[in-house]
Amino acid sequence: MSHSPVWHPFTQHGLGEPIPLIDRAEGVAIYDADGKRWIDAISSWWVVTHGHCHPRIMAAIREQTERLDQLIFAGWTHEPAENLARELVAITPEPLTRVFYSDSGSTSVEVALKMALGYWANIGEPRDCILVMEHSYHGDTIGAMSVGARGVFNRPYEPLLFDVGTIPFPAAGREQATLDALEAACREKPAAFIVEPLILGAGGMLIYSPETLAEMRQICASYDVLFIADEVMTGWGRTGTLFACEQAGVAPDIMCLSKGLTGGSIPLAVTLATDAIFDAHYSRDRSKTFYHSSSYTANPIACAAANANLAILRDEPVAERIATLGAMQQRQLDRLADHPRLAGHRRIGTIAAVDVVADDAGYLSDLAPRLIGYFREHGLLLRPLGNTLYVMPPYCIDEDDMTLIYDGILAALKV
Secondary structure, eight states, rough: OOOOOOTTTOOOOGOOOOOOEEEEBBTEEEEEOOOEEETTTTHHHHTOOOBBHHHHHHHHHHHTTTTTOOOOOOSSHHHHHHHHHHHHOOOOOTTTEEEEEEHHHHHHHHHHHHHHOOOOHHOOOOOOOOEETTTTOOOOSHHHTSOOOSSTGGGGGGGGOOOOOEEOOOTTTOHHHHHHHHHHHHTTTSSSSOSSSSTTTTTOOOEOOOOHHHHHHHHHTTTOOOEEOOTTTTTTTTTTSGGGGGGTOOOSSSSEGGGGTTTSSSOEEEEEEEEHHHHHHHHOOOOOOOOOOTTTTOHEEEEEEHHHHHHHHHHOHHHHHHHHHEEEHHHHHTTTTTTTTTEEEEEEEEEEEEOOSSSSSSSSSSSSHHHHHHHHHHTOOOOOBTTTEEOOTTTOOOOHHHHHHHHHHHHHOOO
């Protein structure tokens, strides 16, 4: 491939690593123009649910392109957005009755933070502190970075980030310390607490219990602190249920959704909120308007893709596929149980992870690039987080391809 002007995300171009040119995709695999096949073992950054180029989603996109491509959403509306909003309200926790569209996980979090601060300002009790969980990640825009873990990813941008209150991660055996810290912080009347329910993604696939999630939610409710569930990664079945909050019986005040919302086909995000949050902005006073938008808010083509995705969830045995995938993951993970270079074997729903034991295990070590290079050469799209290897494939994967993924992991550890 000749020199490209493209600047890729999370890519250090100075290392000169190969960047394959992908020509097409189908199901669990991506292909270059010569037909070389890679198993997409991470669902292309956790977005592809049912498989690449799912026929029903592709057909919905094609059909919508012939009707309505784009429409300003400030004061105008269209059927794909209306239908999608009604369906989202029907399948999410009952108190969530309002749907605000945006275009990515990061922007859905920005919207959630602004909704929370706007709520308190508009009811005459301004609060400005946001509580976050240690090791969390909520996106790469300014507000989303501010409520995520600080480190090499955002150190140059520190002057732009706002201060937050940080609650320790509820590691096994240390849950009470987390709950005590959250209760102490809530006494100071923060605006909101934002969490990734049950599993922290970019922080290293760190898993905690539904019981802890439920207790955190209860503490926030008892102190009148808004509870924001960032289900951008955890939604759409990844943790074994449609939304991770279901496993804890939790209904958040605000929920962020993106990634698998369109089956991974096209960018779209939503932030759902309760009537109370909407009503705080509902007024004859225009100064209480929720001032947020992007040019492509509720793009009709993206909404059509999302409606097709929800139809697949309704009509097809997706829950059974998710359960089958979880069982496959567990069988393969068990193969790694006694490997001397692996530790911290863990799984939730369709997500499996292990930690590679190494002296240079930090995020900037050479371990992850070496592994990524090996996987790329051997037909696997895997992208470790530092020394954490994780597998999160589309739901259509079969046992043969799953075995190839874990065979590749075992082979890479010998190099």
